[in-house]
Amino acid sequence: MSIFVKVLVLAVFFLVALVISPKAKAEEDFDLFGMAARTGVFFLDRGTLDDVETVQEIFYNHGYDVVVDGNYGPKTEKAIRKLQSNTGQPETGILEYHQWLSLKAAALPKSxxxxxxxxxxxxxxxxxxxxxxxxxxxxxxxxxxxxxxxxxxxxxxxxxxxxxxxxxxxxxxxxxxxxxxxxxxxxxxxxxxxxxxxxxxxxxxxxxxxxxxxxxxxxxxxxxxxxxxxxxxxxx
Structure with missing residues (x-):
């Protein structure tokens, strides 16, 4: 492979890295809980797998029908609506920060x-x-x-x-x-x-x-x- 071709290949890889890296880094660095504290709502579709799993696990431990897999989808949204229905709040399917804090603070079932x-x-x-x-x-x-x-x-x-x-x-x-x-x-x-x-x-x-x-x-x-x-x- 000639020097020119090698340089061209390296340049292409460098440009691809410039395009992809900021996006990947933005997803990696998205602070789901920090953003929720500032805005009052959870952007679960942007959260990392670990952060979404944390939310799902709290719902699961309180008896909601949700799969703890880190993927935000219809089942998790349905669980949020159920929480809102149980607490007499509008069923938006969007988890609000105060709803999350209340759920976390609630006593877990004993058995x-x-x-x-x-x-x-x-x-x-x-x-x-x-x-x-x-x-x-x-x-x-x-x-x-x-x-x-x-x-x-x-x-x-x-x-x-x-x-x-x-x-x-x-x-x-x-x-x-x-x-x-x-x-x-x-x-x-x-x-x-x-x-x-x-x-x-x-x-x-x-x-x-x-x-x-x-x-x-x-x-x-x-x-x-x-x-x-x-x-x-x-x-x-």
Whole structure:
């Protein structure tokens, strides 16, 4: 390679570095929390993976349905809207600094329970665990011990309830899961809302053949088969 070509190549690399480096450095240096303190809002779409994970982790530890992966997307925005709804504030989906401070200062749940279920009717549970992650891990592992079909996990804090229901339409089996810290009835209502969103006939047409009810504190499991689903009422 001639000297001229070498110099030309080096010049191209230098120009590319000049163009890319400021942008990369700007992203790396963006102070998510400092900017939020100054402006009053979080620019989560500009935050680093570590900073966004920090925000997501606080939401996760307080029971919000969010994945802690450092990527800001619809699931994180939905969790922010849920926080705003729970606290009687406008549901903008934009996290405000004072909302973040209040969430951080709020007491964490004292215990967690989780229910994990597979499409083939297998399930696992965990109750009265010290953290949400631990409860989910145990329930998931117990479910996967009995099936190779994969398991879906749902968790709830303190004395909350979770419900899983298996329903079938033609050749398709569905699992619907709901949870609530209030009582069993509200967990069941959440399950029905999910089912109705998929197919009202599945939700209300008597096509379901199995249901599990689980208490996060006591680990109570009521395993109801198809002949029971139509006539049994649950009492807390």
């Amino acid at each position: 967690w329970g989780a229910l994990s279920a597979s499409i083939d009717g297998k399930f696992g549970e965990a109750h009265n665990k010290s953290s949400r992650a631990l409860a989910e891990q145990i329930a998931q592992r117990r479910c996967e011990r009995y099936t190779k079909r994969g398991c879906i996990v749902i968790s709830i804090a303190d004395n909350g309830w979770s419900v899983a229901r298996w329903c079938k339409k033609k050749n398709t089996t569905w699992i619907f899961m709901g949870a609530s810290t209030v009582n069993y009835q509200t967990a069941h209502e959440e399950l029905l809302r999910q089912a109705a969103g998929v197919d009202p006939e599945i939700a209300f047409g008597g096509k379901c053949f199995k249901q599990i009810e689980h208490n996060a504190k006591a680990g109570f499991l009521d395993d109801m088969e198809d002949w029971q689903l139509g006539g049994i009422e649950h009492e807390d």
